[in-house]
Amino acid sequence: MQGVKPQPAAVGRPRSGTRRLPAATAREEILDAAAELFAQRGYAATSTRLIAEAVGIRQASLYYHFGNKEQILAELLEATVRPSLDYAAELAHQDTEPVAALHALAMYDVGVLLTARWNVGILYALPEVATEPFARFRAERDRLREAYRVLTAAAAPADAGGFLGDLVFGLVESVIGMRRDLPVAPTEELRRAVAAAVLRIVGANPAGR
Amino acid sequence: MQGVKPQPAAVGRPRSGTRRLPAATAREEILDAAAELFAQRGYAATSTRLIAEAVGIRQASLYYHFGNKEQILAELLEATVRPSLDYAAELAHQDTEPVAALHALAMYDVGVLLTARWNVGILYALPEVATEPFARFRAERDRLREAYRVLTAAAAPADAGGFLGDLVFGLVESVIGMRRDLPVAPTEELRRAVAAAVLRIVGANPAGR
Numbered sequence: 001m002q003g004v005k006p007q008p009a010a011v012g013r014p015r016s017g018t019r020r021l022p023a024a025t026a027r028e029e030i031l032d033a034a035a036e037l038f039a040q041r042g043y044a045a046t047s048t049r050l051i052a053e054a055v056g057i058r059q060a061s062l063y064y065h066f067g068n069k070e071q072i073l074a075e076l077l078e079a080t081v082r083p084s085l086d087y088a089a090e091l092a093h094q095d096t097e098p099v100a101a102l103h104a105l106a107m108y109d110v111g112v113l114l115t116a117r118w119n120v121g122i123l124y125a126l127p128e129v130a131t132e133p134f135a136r137f138r139a140e141r142d143r144l145r146e147a148y149r150v151l152t153a154a155a156a157p158a159d160a161g162g163f164l165g166d167l168v169f170g171l172v173e174s175v176i177g178m179r180r181d182l183p184v185a186p187t188e189e190l191r192r193a194v195a196a197a198v199l200r201i202v203g204a205n206p207a208g209r
Numbered sequence: 210m211q212g213v214k215p216q217p218a219a220v221g222r223p224r225s226g227t228r229r230l231p232a233a234t235a236r237e238e239i240l241d242a243a244a245e246l247f248a249q250r251g252y253a254a255t256s257t258r259l260i261a262e263a264v265g266i267r268q269a270s271l272y273y274h275f276g277n278k279e280q281i282l283a284e285l286l287e288a289t290v291r292p293s294l295d296y297a298a299e300l301a302h303q304d305t306e307p308v309a310a311l312h313a314l315a316m317y318d319v320g321v322l323l324t325a326r327w328n329v330g331i332l333y334a335l336p337e338v339a340t341e342p343f344a345r346f347r348a349e350r351d352r353l354r355e356a357y358r359v360l361t362a363a364a365a366p367a368d369a370g371g372f373l374g375d376l377v378f379g380l381v382e383s384v385i386g387m388r389r390d391l392p393v394a395p396t397e398e399l400r401r402a403v404a405a406a407v408l409r410i411v412g413a414n415p416a417g418r
Contacts, residue, residue, distance in 0.1 A: 039336075040336060041336060042335070042336040042337070044251065044253035044254065045253065045336075122334050124334075124386070125331050125332070125333075125334035125335075125386075125389075126251070126334075127248075127249060127250060127251040127254075128251070145390075161401070161402050161405060162398055162399075162402055163387075163398070163399055163403075164402070164406075166391065167380065167383070167403065167406050170379075170380060170383025170384070170386060170387060171376065171379060171380050171383060173383065173386065174376070174379025174380060174382065174383050175379070177333070177382065178375055178379060181354075189371055189372070190371075190372055192370070193370050193371055193372040193373070193376060194372075194376065196370060197373075197376050197410045200409045200410055200412060201380075201406045201409050201410060203409065
């Protein structure tokens with residue numbers, strides 16, 4: 001629970017001076033507060049009331065922006081995969097050579113997962129994520145997995161074994177657990193280590209480890 | 210929720226004929242029912258009352274075996290790492306050559322994670338796991354990670370990059386997510402694929418992919 005600072009006294013007072021993110025909209029502040037509470041206190045244990053208190057707004061104001069708690073979580077989860085999905089599309093559009101594209105996507109994706117303000121990916125494991133409000137998130141994450149499969153199949157030698165794309169996707173997402181478990185995770189070194197390991201998994205000779 | 214079959218009518222009736230696991234003790238049946246409910250319905254949403262109902266015993270009988278819900282979860286989590294930890298100790302005792310030992314440990318560990326009746330590893334991500342009742346589980350999982358680090362350092366060439374042990378540990382544990390996400394995960398093929406990928410990550414030339 002440390003690091004979670006609900007502000008019970010803030011309910012209803014003017015928001016100026018209480019902002020979590022200086023240049024953010026109320027909507028962005030709600031997402032940020034929810035991400036912190038969900039990741040550190042847990043999704044089930046976090047109410048929309050608690051989120052509103054952490055932002056310093058009334059619960060009614062929160063409901064102006066989001067219909068319910070599921071919508072907030074869905075938007076947070078989608079934000080963990082959409083940038084990498086867009087980047088994969090860009091790489092495909094540019095017709096980048098498969099080994100280079102796979103390396104670039106892994107670097108980018110790990111960067112997204114490690115540098116987000118809160119480690120929202122930890123919430124992938126919630127049983128709620130299997131339900132309807134998260135169908136779009138699941139579809140987008142499936143598309144990202146598929147992008148890894150396509151690049152991996154193109155980058156690997158013909159005799160490579162099965163599951164390569166899934167193993168690469170799993171390795172990339174494993175930084176979510178490392179970010180939680182390791183005392184310090186030096187972002188840049190870890191990014192490079194993961195991307196290099198991805199190339200070794202597919203058996204593509206990396207230019208320099 | 211599918212697959213979860215609480216048996217409300219069973220409370221207090223004789224247990225004969227209602228057993229989930231024919232040859233199991235009451236304690237084992239409680240662990241099995243809890244694992245299913247925690248993994249499929251969620252930890253927060255599962256009460257000891259619901260677990261007792263699923264087993265067909267009174268809640269008081271459950272408390273004869275376990276002091277609280279945390280104790281049940283701790284025991285389930287420890288069971289996901291202890292066999293592999295014991296196996297790592299055995300390999301060290303036998304002075305197995307590092308590359309062979311790393312391959313054997315990955316095969317064994319993935320087997321444990323994929324063949325357990327319920328995918329309990331999905332619960333590693335619970336925020337509750339950071340609290341005191343799970344200190345022993347966390348310490349044992351840390352020891353398993355350390356075993357991978359030691360074997361990886363011994364198996365990898367001297368110029369291998371950082372984080373190799375953590376990457377290997379992350380790849381092995383990524384089968385937990387695959388077991389949940391992939392429509393079918395053919396255990397044997399996936400085990401071999403992970404173990405081969407582990408050797409490629411450390412840059413040790415596997416004898417056959």
